[in-house]
Amino acid sequence: MSAVWRASRAAVRRRRLQTSVIGVVVLVSSLALVVALGLLDVVSGPFDRIFGQAHGAHVVATFDAAKVTGEELGRTAHGPGVRASAGPLAQAVIEMPESAASQMPGMAPGPLTVVGRADPGGDVDRLDLFAGHWATGPGQIVLALPDAPGMGNGPHSPIGKRIRLSGQRPLTVVGLASSVSGTAQAWVSPRQITYLHPTAYQMLYRFDHVATARQISEDTAAVSAGLPSGSLIAHQSYLTLKAQVAANPNTFVPFLMAFGILGLLVAVLIVGNVVSGVVVSGFRHIGVLKSLGFTPNQVVAVYLVMVCVPATAGALVGTALGGVVARPLLHQVFQGTNLGTATVDPTIGSWAYATTALGMPLTVLLVALIPALRAHRLSAARAISAGSAPHRGRGPAVQRWLTGVRLPRSVTLGLGLPLARPGRALLTVASVLLGVATVTFATGLSATMVSYSDATQGVGKAKSTVWRGQTRFDQTAPHHDDAATQKLLRGLPHVADVAAVGFADVRIPGRSEGVAIEGVRGGRSTLPDDLARGRWMRRPGEVVASGRFLAKQALRLGDSFTLTAADGRQERVTLVGEILAGPEDWMRADWSTVTALAPDAQANQYWVRLARGADFNTYTKAVQAADPGLYSTKNTTVNTDAATVISSAYALTLMLTLVAATGVFNTVVLSARERRRDLGMLKSIGMTPRQVTVMMVVSMAGLGLVGGILGLPLGVAAYHVVIPITEHAAQLTFPDRMLDVWHPGLMTLLVLAGVAIAALGAVIPARAAARRTIARVLRTE
Amino acid sequence: MGPSGCGKSTLLNMIAGLDRPSAGSVCVDGEDLGRINETGLALFRRRRIGMIFQFFNLIDDLPAIDNVALAAQLTGTPARQARRRALELLDELGIADRGNVYPAVLSGGERQRVAVARALMNRPALLLADEPTGALDSQAGEQVMDLLIDLNELGQTLLLVTHDERLATRCASQLVTMADGRITGERTLERTA
Structure with a gap:
């Protein structure tokens, strides 16, 4: 050994x-x-x-504090099938004022469920405290919000903002956390919660057997069996949460x-x-x-x-x-x-x-x-002999043919080199092929996602949404009525077009849940370009909706159905188009369709398209000056899902290209090593270093071209396999224009990407081979 | 001429610009090779030098005629014209009928003739031969030597390196002997062949 x-x-x-x-x-x-x-x-x-990771709660159970004590609930932690538990945690509901909610992105005015909790860790429902610190003292509160850019710091961060409650000392936001189990909308210290008059207790359980809803129901029944009747107000299974997320x-x-x-x-x-x-x-x-x-x-x-x-x-x-x-x-x-x-x-x-x-x-x-x-x-x-002599086969015949081709001899020699080691050449082609397939796939994917993102976010369309102020939210009421507001906004400098948008709550007979119908008045050019199939509404009684709406309501394009308003008015509508993204309980129609169902409907927002080059701050000041009761916001143009896909596509493409180029690098190193005698001879008869470099690079570029030609259809095929899966998963349909991502010029560039990958990997060892001293090599057999 | 390891091949490689001296300078036909870059040396070899090696150094993937034509093609000569000239040379060296044969099939003597033809392809001013018969049997070796002597008599300057005194005295008109990297003697000879 x-x-x-x-x-x-x-x-x-x-x-x-x-x-x-x-x-x-x-x-x-x-x-x-x-x-x-x-x-x-x-x-x-x-x-x-x-x-x-977060040790999420399989069941979040809420108990009536008037019917059960904390000690009784504490004993349920040792009930049958309970692996871990947290609580009892006192729970209160406070009223989030509009004045506070309007300053905090992601928060809405109205009831806010607050839980008293000593720390964000524990055996169950470990919170992700992603900004600020935990609420430990009086007057401190931590809000449940997703970790989004700008949330934890910057001018719009809720941290440091105050929530004023009637008859209470104000609560200052000291931290932001997220909960996978969605156990609360905010947390305070156990001492602070007593001041908020808690009415319920929260118990968080993790059970041993949680595969089915039945097992979870049985576990929940088992832990609450010994408690006073009616003390369990509500319980939420993690399976429900999982279904919502899915x-x-x-x-x-x-x-x-x-x-x-x-x-x-x-x-x-x-x-x-x-x-x-x-x-x-x-x-x-x-x-x-x-x-x-x-x-x-x-x-x-x-x-x-x-x-x-x-x-x-x-x-x-x-x-x-x-x-x-x-x-x-x-x-x-x-x-x-x-x-x-x-x-x-x-x-x-x-x-x-x-x-x-x-x-x-x-x-x-x-x-x-x-x-x-x-x-x-x-x-x-x-x-x-196997180590010193390259394989035979069709190589010499092709070399012979290449000799007569009207190209520089260093090029034709390079093109013939890979034939000496067909197996290695095949592996090199395969690595370039996968590299090009990746680049092709990433290019198509990015183009579709950019197009999708632009369409759903209405890039180049409405830059701003203007909201009518509401006094119940401590805002100034606008001086102008609905129609006058639209006219006023249209007349402002740098405004190109304005659509008035309002909603009505309606029902589809036979369905238990209501749906919202969005009416658009004028300003067609402000609408996002997000039609996936069919066409936009052209006349009263026509609606468009998202794929999720179609799936949930079991409707298809061309179907007609009746909408019923709260006062019993009915309107028959026809589904004429499917749009890319939108809630499952929402559709869009023209204004007359909405007023047919709700004659008093008023627009509560206005979509504003600004002229090219307009300054947003100047426009905002103009809106405020024209009517202090109008509040303009800048529309975001970032789609996080699309940004996720695009950034990952670029990062991975770069990495895989580098790996593929490393494979080529190795092939050239080995080839130069095996061919050092030939290289020496070629130099001895006058081949210049540049010609040696060209020969070695061309030897790989030829393989790169083959890899590019074969990798292109593979990348396109992978794209066409993944797109339907995506459409199914997201319940959306990409229109043909979003799938039309490759054009002859781009395809040529993608094939040349194979050549570029190969050349990238070959150039360094090729130059090294060109500079190598070869005198000694020529004297050995 | 000199024993193995005396520096004959190193000297030859430096004359061809394949190697650079660690000290001193190499001047060939008035040109200081130390002042020329690698590309310049390649062009110098292409135009002025032809090289013959002990182990032929033919490209296995190319038939004899293409091995010979290669030297001209590197200078940009069209393939057809280069092949015509290669065939002429192979004919002059008596192996025109072996032009389409791959090196692996050729005998040692034939391979060295192909190598000679390749070296002559660009009509070099100086032909350098490093132990050209070292890998050949005696009969093939004699034939190759006869060929080189004929070329020399036709006006081709030839610088030949060998450790074989009999061979050296048979074909050389000027003999330089070396030992341990130094020239130890120099004399003019009457060719015995």
Whole structure:
């Protein structure tokens, strides 16, 4: 064994370049693998992940404080099937005033459920306190809000704002937290809650058996069995919460899963390419070892050790670096993404690190074993000749044909080079192919998501929404009536168009839940360009709605149905269009359809499209000056789901391109090493360094072109597989114009991306080969 | 001429601009090669030097004629014209019928003739031969030497490196002997062949 170890150590030392290449390729691939696995981990069952991390409550039970004591509730913690519990926590309901809610994004005026809690941790429902600090003193409150950009700091952050309650000392917002279980809308200290007159207790339970609603009902019944009758006011199962979250459009999940899978494939393929190439190029050395008396098994062992030492080092360093890089990268990718009230925390599971650190050296071992076993079977003489002579086949015939092609000889020689090692050329093509497929997929995906984001956010359409002030919310009432307000806004400088928008609550006969109908008066150019199918409403009695509405109401385009207003008025409407995004209980119609159902309907908001180059602050001042009872807001143009997909697409494309280029780098290094005698001869007959570089780069660029031509349809196919999954998951339909993302010019560029990836990987080793002194090589057989 | 390791091939490589001296300078036909960059040296070799190696150094993937034509094609000569000239050279060297054969199928003597043809392709001013018969059997070696002597007699300047004294005295008109990296002697000879 010592001979094997000594020979392996010597081989590692002697082949510093190859050892370094294996180490670097495995390092970069491990890094990419950690990111890819982390991505899959984060997007796989996001609710279950977050729920598990936060020790979410399987049941949130609310008890009447007048009927049950805290001591009685405390004893339920030891009930049958209870794994963990929190509480009893005193619960009160306060009235959030409009004056406070208007200053805090994400908060609405009205009743606010507040719970007294000593700290955000515990065995159940660990809160994510993402800004400020916990409420520990009197007059302090922590609000339940999702972790969105600008929420924790900046001028619009609720932190530091005060909530004035009648007959109470004001509460100051000292922190922001999110709860995966949605247990409260705000928290105060246990001492503070007593001042808010709590009327109920909250108990949070985690049970042993929670797979079905029936199990949860039985568990809940068991814990409340010994309590006074009627003390359990309400209970919420986590399965209900999960169903609500699952209904939200998670458009980014299928895209990111596809990226994760692509990343896995590229990383494994590149490692396979590099390792098998190294072993094959070492056949000559294998033959020499055999001739020295090494047994076939010892020879195989030497090669496996030689390859696995740098691979293991590369995998360990790559995994560690992956941990460093992936966390901020995934945080960047998932910034602002939330599920219900809980923010997605992109924490990578330890299994991803373990899989990479152990799986990558194992992959290397398995890949190296295949050519090593081939060398095991070869005689010493054949191993030596196999190591020095490239394979035959159709290569010479093609080389011969290339000789006559009217291109510079360095180019035709380069084009013929890969034919000497068809297997390696095939692996190189495969890695470039996956690289181009990734770039193609990412390009199409980004184009669709940008188009979707623009359409749903109405980019270039309404820049501002003007709200009518309401005195019940401590706002100034507008001086102008509805129609006059629209006219007034239209007359302001820099305003291009104004739509008046109002709502009416109606019902669809036979359905239990009501729906809202949104009426638009004038200002058609302010409407977002988000029609997915069908057409916009053109006449009274026509409506458009989202795919989620269609799915929930079991309606199709062209269907007619009756809407009934609260006073019994009825209007028959026809569904003429499906729009991209919108709630499941909402539809849009023209103004006359709304007034047919609610004759007194008034617009409560105005969508304003500004002229090109208009200054928003100047416009806002003009609105306030024209009527102090009008409140203008700037419409956001950021879609967090789209931003998630686009940023992840760019980051992963860059990483996978780098990995693919590393594979090409290795191929050129090996090729230059094997061909050093030919390179020396070519230099001796006058080939310039530039011609050598061109030849080596062209040898890979040709493969890059083939990879590009094959990778393009693969990327397009992956896109067309993922899009329907996304449409199904998010209950939306992308219109054809959003799927028409590739044009001849772009496709040509994508094919050339293959050439660019190959050239990128080839240029450094090619230049090194061009500069190498070759005198000694020419004197050896 | 000199024993193995005396520096003959190193000297030859420096004359061809394939290697650079660690000290001193190399001047060939009035040109200081130390002042020329790598591209300049490649162009110098292309125009002025032809090289023949002990182990032929042919490209295995190309047939004999394309190996020969390669030297001209690197200068931009069209493929058809280069092949015509290569065929002429192979004909002059007596192996025109082996032009479409790959190196692996050729005998040692034939391979060295192809190498000679390649070296002559760009009509070099100086032909450098490094142990041209070292890898050949005696009969093939004699034939290659006859060929080189014929070329020399036709006016081709030839600088040949060998450790074989019999070979050196047979074909050389000027003999320089080396030992341990230094010139130890120089004399003019009457060719014995």
